[in-house]
Amino acid sequence: MEAILSRSATYLFLLFGFIALGGAASMVFARNAVHSVIGFLVAMLAVAACYLTLQAEFLGVAQILVYAGGIVVLFLFVVMLVELTKFKEKRLFQIQTPWAVATVLVAVAAFGGVFWKTLFGPAAVEPLTLRPELAEGLKVAEQNAQALSRGLYADFLLPFEILSVILLVALVGAVVLAKTERV
Amino acid sequence: MVPMNAVLLLSFLLFALGVAGVLIRRNALIILMCAELMLNAANLNLIAFARHSGTPAGQAFALLVMGLAAAEVAIGLAIVVALYRKKDTVQVDDINLLKG
Numbered sequence: 664m665e666a667i668l669s670r671s672a673t674y675l676f677l678l679f680g681f682i683a684l685g686g687a688a689s690m691v692f693a694r695n696a697v698h699s700v701i702g703f704l705v706a707m708l709a710v711a712a713c714y715l716t717l718q719a720e721f722l723g724v725a726q727i728l729v730y731a732g733g734i735v736v737l738f739l740f741v742v743m744l745v746e747l748t749k750f751k752e753k754r755l756f757q758i759q760t761p762w763a764v765a766t767v768l769v770a771v772a773a774f775g776g777v778f779w780k781t782l783f784g785p786a787a788v789e790p791l792t793l794r795p796e797l798a799e800g801l802k803v804a805e806q807n808a809q810a811l812s813r814g815l816y817a818d819f820l821l822p823f824e825i826l827s828v829i830l831l832v833a834l835v836g837a838v839v840l841a842k843t844e845r846v
Numbered sequence: 847m848v849p850m851n852a853v854l855l856l857s858f859l860l861f862a863l864g865v866a867g868v869l870i871r872r873n874a875l876i877i878l879m880c881a882e883l884m885l886n887a888a889n890l891n892l893i894a895f896a897r898h899s900g901t902p903a904g905q906a907f908a909l910l911v912m913g914l915a916a917a918e919v920a921i922g923l924a925i926v927v928a929l930y931r932k933k934d935t936v937q938v939d940d941i942n943l944l945k946g
Contacts, residue, residue, distance in 0.1 A: 669847055676848045680856040687860055687883055691867035696875060703879045706860075710886050713856070716848055719893045719905050722912075729912055734882065734919050741875060741923045745930045756870045757939060763869030767862050774858050782851065807905075814902030815909060826913045833917035840924035843931070 676716040683709035694755060696742045704735045721808045853894035861887035872937045874929070878922045885915045 686705030693699040707730035714723035757763070815823055860883055867880030889908040896904025930936055 673848050673852070676852060676856075680852070683856065684859055684863070687863040690876070690879060690883070691863055691871065696873060699873075699876050699879065703882070706883060707886065710860075710890060713853075713890060714893055717853070717890075717893050717897045719897065719908070722889075722893060722905055722908055725909065725912060729916055730882075730886075734916065737919060737923055738875065738879065741926060744927060745875070745936050755872065757872055760870045763866065766869070767866045770865070771858075771862055774862075778851070778855070810902040811905050811909070814906035818903060819906045819910065822910055826910050830913060830917050833920045837920040837924035840921070841927045 672716045676713055679709040679712040679716070683713065697739070700735060700738050700742060703738065704731060707731055707735065719807060721811050847897075848894075850894060850898060853890060857887045857890040857894070860890070872939055874926050874936045874938050877938065878919065878926070881922075882915055882919065885911055
């Protein structure tokens, strides 16, 4: 049973990984901005499913709520607000596109080299161990929300509070930036 | 358990697509979405390593990244709207005020 579950998680991860890649590719290369947003939505939902297969249930649901529920709708609003039809005749890509593609291909080759070395090179001297005392008592895989909340509110309380201040500043900043007339 | 190599490969490919999109597209909205995609690729790595090591630290960090991404989108979209009002364009290479 355990083995079947484990293997089906891998297959589901691969399936949703391919869907995410397809969504991302259609986002980058779509001519119409609305199609781009839909590709983005597909990619985000597929990444959320990948989180679920990695046993990060809370983050999977949070991803759906934040991205599919919030950010995609925000993007769609702005796409509707900004009249994009008049840019349609113009070219789609920047003039530096060949150089940019070459740069990305160099990065792909570099990653492929590292990957190749990891898979077929000599094994590491000792396996990677991360601070096990962070996980005492609670396993990430078993009680996901509890373990996550303890990590967030015990070990990362200060970053969490800083993030809340950043969100407040961003909220005020967005209102100020998008306001029409000066008071 | 999902093999680590598959996660790393997917994460890298998503990140590469995001970089390519930021570099080649002219539409500021799509550039913002590609930046979001890169953040998501990084999140995928964080979650995979959290799963691998059995600690919640990586997942907590991914949640923080998600909040930061939301803040970034709010500011970015406000800038796009303000830009459209002022310059009547969202194509990034039409905006060359600082060009020497």
